Amino acid sequence: MTPRPLLLLAPTVILVLLGPVLLVAMIAGTRPTATAGCTTDDTNPDTAIEAIAGVDLTTEQVQVATQAVAAVRGYPATRDTPRAAVVVLAAGYQESRLRNLAHGDRDSLGYLQQRPSQGWGSAEQVRDVTHATTSFLTRLVAVPGWQTMRVTDAAAAVQRPADEYRDAYEQWGPLATALTARLWGAAPSLTTRLTTRLTNPLTRPSGAPGPRVYAAPPPPGADGGASSLTIAHANIKASLSPAAFRADLQTTVAGGADLVSLNEMTPRGDREITPPGYAAFRAPPTVPASQTRSTAVLWRTDRWSLVAGGRELLVPDGPQRWDAGRSATWATLQDPHGRQVSMVSVHHMINPAVHGPNPLRQRLYTAGMSTLAAVVTRLAARGPVFVAGDFNSQWSAHDPWGPRSVLADIGMQTSMDLLGREPTHRGGGTIDYVFYPVATATPTAQSTRILNSDHRLMTATFTWHAAPTTTASPACVPPTSAPVPADCAAAGGAAEAGLTPDALRVMRCVLTVFGPHTVGGLGDRPNPSDHETGRAVDIMIDRWDTAAGNEAGWAIARWVRSRASELGVTYVIFDAHIWSPDRDAEGWRTYSHPTGVSSPTLDHLDHVHVSVHGHAATTLT
Numbered sequence: 284m285t286p287r288p289l290l291l292l293a294p295t296v297i298l299v300l301l302g303p304v305l306l307v308a309m310i311a312g313t314r315p316t317a318t319a320g321c322t323t324d325d326t327n328p329d330t331a332i333e334a335i336a337g338v339d340l341t342t343e344q345v346q347v348a349t350q351a352v353a354a355v356r357g358y359p360a361t362r363d364t365p366r367a368a369v370v371v372l373a374a375g376y377q378e379s380r381l382r383n384l385a386h387g388d389r390d391s392l393g394y395l396q397q398r399p400s401q402g403w404g405s406a407e408q409v410r411d412v413t414h415a416t417t418s419f420l421t422r423l424v425a426v427p428g429w430q431t432m433r434v435t436d437a438a439a440a441v442q443r444p445a446d447e448y449r450d451a452y453e454q455w456g457p458l459a460t461a462l463t464a465r466l467w468g469a470a471p472s473l474t475t476r477l478t479t480r481l482t483n484p485l486t487r488p489s490g491a492p493g494p495r496v497y498a499a500p501p502p503p504g505a506d507g508g509a510s511s512l513t514i515a516h517a518n519i520k521a522s523l524s525p526a527a528f529r530a531d532l533q534t535t536v537a538g539g540a541d542l543v544s545l546n547e548m549t550p551r552g553d554r555e556i557t558p559p560g561y562a563a564f565r566a567p568p569t570v571p572a573s574q575t576r577s578t579a580v581l582w583r584t585d586r587w588s589l590v591a592g593g594r595e596l597l598v599p600d601g602p603q604r605w606d607a608g609r610s611a612t613w614a615t616l617q618d619p620h621g622r623q624v625s626m627v628s629v630h631h632m633i634n635p636a637v638h639g640p641n642p643l644r645q646r647l648y649t650a651g652m653s654t655l656a657a658v659v660t661r662l663a664a665r666g667p668v669f670v671a672g673d674f675n676s677q678w679s680a681h682d683p684w685g686p687r688s689v690l691a692d693i694g695m696q697t698s699m700d701l702l703g704r705e706p707t708h709r710g711g712g713t714i715d716y717v718f719y720p721v722a723t724a725t726p727t728a729q730s731t732r733i734l735n736s737d738h739r740l741m742t743a744t745f746t747w748h749a750a751p752t753t754t755a756s757p758a759c760v761p762p763t764s765a766p767v768p769a770d771c772a773a774a775g776g777a778a779e780a781g782l783t784p785d786a787l788r789v790m791r792c793v794l795t796v797f798g799p800h801t802v803g804g805l806g807d808r809p810n811p812s813d814h815e816t817g818r819a820v821d822i823m824i825d826r827w828d829t830a831a832g833n834e835a836g837w838a839i840a841r842w843v844r845s846r847a848s849e850l851g852v853t854y855v856i857f858d859a860h861i862w863s864p865d866r867d868a869e870g871w872r873t874y875s876h877p878t879g880v881s882s883p884t885l886d887h888l889d890h891v892h893v894s895v896h897g898h899a900a901t902t903l904t
Contacts, residue, residue: 336461344381347394347412348372352466354416357660359689360424360653365467370429371395371419372459373452374438383410385823385884395419395442405566407883408593417657422599424650427642434459512624512724512745514717515540516671518738521547525555527735532558534732535740536581542616543581544628544671544717546738549574560584564614566594574598574608578628578672587616590623590665595658597651598632606632606647611655611672615665624747625662629655629672634680649684656693663720667747670695670718673738678704678713690718698726698743705729709737717743724748771795781805782817785851785895789843790820792850793893797839800825803890813894818853820893827889833858839891856892 340348352368361367375381378396387396393410397403397418408414422441423429429437435453444451517535519528528551535543536558548556548565556579557563565579575594582589591614598609613627631651632644655670662668674686678699681688687697697716699705707715715738719726724747731739771791779787782804790802803821805814813819822839826832840857843850847864854863861874876885883889 335465336458338458340381343383347375347381347383348462349466350412351375351394351416352463354413354657355420356467357413357657358417358420358653359656359692360649361420364430365463366430367420367423368463368467369456369459370423370434370437370441371416372462373434373455374419374442376455376458377438377452378442383412385410385889402596402599404595405593410883413657413661414595417654418596421596421650421654424653425599425646427646510618510622510747511727512542512669512747513538513540513742514542514544514626514669514671514745515740515742516544516546516628516715516717517734517740518546518630518673518715518736519548519734520736520738521550523735528555531734531736531740532556534734536561538742539583540742541583541586542624542626542669544626545579545581546628546630546673547577547736548579549576557581562589564589564592565612566592574605574630575610577608577630578610578612580612580614580626580628582614582616582626587618590615590617595654597629597654598647600647609651611658611670613658613662615662623666625665625668627655627659627662627668627670627672629670629674631655631672631674631676631686634674634676634682634685645684649689652684652686652689656689659690659695660693667720667723668695669720669724669745671716671741673715675714686716686718694721695719696721698729698745701726702729702743705731705741707731707739707741709733709739715739715741717741719743719745719747768792768795779804782820783895783897785897786818786820786893789850789852789893789895793820793822793839793843796842797822797835813853816897818895818897820895822891822893824889824891827883836891843891843893850893851896851898853894853896855894856887857890858888859886 351371355361355364355368355371358367372381375394379387379394381394383394384392384396386392390398390400390406392399392406393415394412395409395415397409397415399406399409403409403418404414409418419441423437426432426437426440429440432440433453434456435450438452439449442452515535515538517531519531519535523531532545535545543561545556553563553565556565558581560583561581562584563579563581565576575596578594580592592612594610594612596608596610598606600607609630609632611627611629613625615623615625617623632648634648659668659670670690676682676685676687683689687700690696695718697718699713699716704713707713717729724745727744727746729741729743731741734740771788771794779790782790786804790804794800794802801823803814803823804819805817814821824832824836824839827836836857840855840862843852843855844862846852847855852864854861856874859874860871862871866872874887878885
């Protein structure tokens with residue numbers, strides 16, 4: 284489909300997408316007055332703060348660059364290679380002007396405009412600067428000689444733009460170099476500073492409209508003290524008969540393990556891999572599907588509930604077909620006290636040492652381990668992270684790219700390091716491990732058991748500590764009863780162009796009452812939309828994936844609903860719920876996008892949508 288122009292506008296910034304090129308223009312704007320009771324920062328985050336290498340950069344752009352450089356430093360394969368930061372920043376500036384975009388050509392998202400449909404991750408993940416950067420680096424370090432290439436050639440090898448744009452990255456080399464020089468020493472690595480937020484689960488009481496319910500804080504007395512945790516890992520051979528598979532799975536969970544890592548699950552259905560008393564997480568398959576469905580995580584439903592889950596591609600391609608698609612599946616779980624742990628299930632490619640000095644295998648295995656280390660570091664924001672799997676790397680191997688070497692750099696070791704090595708393969712070798720965070724867990728027992736599979740079941744029990752999770756501070760938001768201002772001054776800049784009087788009033792008054800937000804107005808959409816006729820406004824919600832951001836979005840949605848007649852509103856959508864005046868008695872109803880596709884944007888988790896009549900409001904501005 285030919286890309287159409289799209290406006291994403293903050294009070295002082297125009298973002299225009301024309302095909303694959305993003306143009307940024309600074310415009311003058313009026314800063315809305317803060318609502319009484321809410322303090323305001325006089326620094327507009329979208330105002331150009333300084334010129335670097337002749338380019339004016341906003342606070343947002345510098346923040347994205349800082350997170351990207353931190354991710355480069357936190358990626359083991361590039362931690363001492365500033366050149367990698369130069370390449371990724373040049374790519375990011377060309378693709379998005381270093382803005383974490385929620386829109387793009389087709390399904391492109393984020394500051395690198397990565398496409399979920401092309402295996403870069405979910406919509407949420409590609410808008411996570413750390414995840415996007417790590418995915419970029421995984422592919423970059425697999426490019427032979429990338430360190431000595433021109434910036435544009437290295438970036439294009441990863442981004443794969445159309446031929447006419449392959450040289451476009453080079454022009455941003457000086458800016459990327461200057462940013463790297465400024466940020467490399469200042470930006471801490473991922474091992475010392477976590478720069479991402481994980482998405483909370485979307486759970487609601489049955490039939491209860493309104494904002495999502497976030498994880499409750501721990502009850503009084505739940506101080507995050509020591510607890511026991513048992514982890515089981517089983518690589519159950521894909522070629523086993525259904526009966527042999529069921530027997531091995533039953534043996535795996537017979538001891539009542541809290542968390543379970545499973546490998547070689549590709550030919551098995553989700554129901555088949557989920558025994559009674561357990562739930563399972565395994566992401567949908569992507570190309571190449573043969574390995575992306577290999578890993579899965581199980582948890583006891585009487586002790587744990589799912590907070591978030593995902594899959595990270597470790598090896599996108601390889602010298603043998605069964606190398607491609609090697610992945611790590613992760614799940615973050617929460618106990619009744621609000622404490623969280625994460626379980627990562629890994630099935631890595633064969634260690635290069637098995638095939639002798641093979642540079643390609645070394646690059647691929649190293650890149651996969653670097654990705655895994657970045658995933659673990661990111662998940663550690665929520666609590667202890669445990670990693671289990673078939674690493675295809677012998678205990679005796681001490682290669683710098685191996686799992687024990689790489690994960691030791693982020694404070695992890697295997698239960699065998701403390702309790703002694705045990706064979707995990709029928710042939711007598713040890714290639715399956717359970718890694719734990721040394722700072723917050725201690726192994727107290729481990730065992731292996733023969734299965735029908737060629738791998739043995741491995742079980743390890745730990746004593747672990749975790750601080751209780753806490754909810755975010757509530758946002759400072761006006762009450763629903765706040766009146767519509769008598770004079771809603773122009774505040775949307777170029778986003779106001781083409782709007783009907785009602786839509787214009789909604790945009791101006793929301794910005795006046797609630798302060799600066801990125802807003803969208805007139806524009807084409809893939810499906811019929813009021814945006815095409817200037818009868819709709821989108822208000823983007825900052826930090827929508829936190830409790831504070833969610834409540835801020837609901838404050839806007841409820842306020843618009845309470846003033847619907849005055850503003851000429853026909854319906855409001857937010858947080859997968861819709862309200863309309865003609866069905867007011869039903870309140871907020873469950874909403875799903877007409878396409879049947881679900882994402883933070885299509886479900887309206889990250890923005891409030893307001894549609895209007897056009898000319899029906901009682902007062903026009």
